[in-house]
Amino acid sequence: MSKHTQPSSIRRRLLQAGAAIAAATLAPAVQAQGNGRAIRIGYQKSSTLLTILKANGTLEKLLAPSGARISWHEFANGLPLLEALNVGGLDLSADVADTVPVFAQAAGARLTYLAQEAPSPAAQAIIVRADSPIRSVAELKRKKIAVTKAAGVHYLLIATLEKAGLKFSDIEAAYLSPADGRAAFERNNVDAWVTWDPFLAGVQRQTQVRVLADGRGVADYQRYYLAATQFAETNPDVLRVVFDELQKTGQWVKRNPKEAASFLAPLWGLDAATIELANSRRSYDVRAVKPEALGEQQRIADTFFSAGLLPKKIDAASVAIWQPARQG
Structure with a gap:
């Protein structure tokens, strides 16, 4: 795309x-x-x-x-x-x-x-897999990143890249829904994923991931x-x-x-611990x-x-x- x-x-x-x-x-x-x-x-x-x-x-x-x-x-x-x-x-x-x-x-x-x-700036974040060699936002250059188009995370990604001295055109954006983004992330089809709660809390509790950056100091959300x-x-x-x-x-x-x-x-189809984590980051x-x-x-x-x-x-x-x- x-x-x-x-x-x-x-x-x-x-x-x-x-x-x-x-x-x-x-x-x-x-x-x-x-x-x-x-x-x-x-x-x-x-x-x-x-x-x-x-x-x-x-x-x-x-x-x-x-x-x-x-x-x-x-x-x-x-x-x-x-x-x-x-x-x-x-x-x-x-x-x-x-x-x-x-x-x-x-x-x-x-x-x-x-x-x-x-x-609620910490309620959205750029994440990589725990074993990823990527340790900084600057290392996302020329990497493929899953993001939902026009969502808050889209702005978070652009602003965070800019803060690290990169342009949006320096990365390959894969515009995906949260569900498709997670699937691509877990199958190693993308190098990073930008998402928000409760999707962020869900992947943090069920998969080994590392937060590369969240919205603090960049995007208030x-x-x-x-x-x-x-x-x-x-x-x-x-x-x-x-x-x-x-x-x-x-x-x-x-x-x-x-x-x-x-x-x-039961309304969200998520476990209570995941929801409590997500809610802790929302004001x-x-x-x-x-x-x-x-x-x-x-x-x-x-x-x-x-x-x-x-x-x-x-x-x-x-x-x-x-x-x-x-x-x-």
Whole structure:
């Protein structure tokens, strides 16, 4: 696969994925209009807090008095999830990596920032096998590295290489999903793998690996919760409920690490020890988004544009931001 993404092909795939989910979810939404609001929420496997809320039926209970009905839709990664928001297939998005809103913004998506998690830089890393001769990032030159395109780890790789005096073009990028990345890594088909929790914790506990570098000092890794702008404008009460419950759930996970890991284990199909390790590296500190705090989003956007991965420059702070203090 080419080392560089073609922006037009990214946008085309996003639109196709978004259209598919929209077709699947819009019909139930229309049918539900007579009985109250239909709220469609997209999430990923790594969406810890909303996974817990979904399993407990928390949002359903809190929003039922208003006649709201919730449907849940799982995505393999964040890019098609946000495009589904943009084309009207979803209303709310669980947390996505900090890179994903940047790509969505460059594609013209009308998305509203609902919340962010405080930095979790150690929750993503570049790893090599324990017996690998590679001991430094500089030694990755001319090596084949598995990475998920447009994910937070994509930025981590570019920024870490740059810090070591290398260009992204100095390595061979193998753009793979987390599952395919791990398979390639364990079969020695790649020299290194860049991944995030809980995939990182899983491979650390089940395979002999070594962390070459994580995000500390390079990439903050702040995950973002978003809403379709039209939905955000007309349903501020829903956003307030979701925001409050995300905060409470994040605090519960950090205060009760073993209980949280045991709760998530059957939902994720992972052992509790692996989940506890992964959760120990995530802040789960949910907070409101402020324009002045989007500096790293701008650095991410500028980095991807310089690498030819974004179709145009963007102003990362030129976005709609929901502010809880202004509600009610």
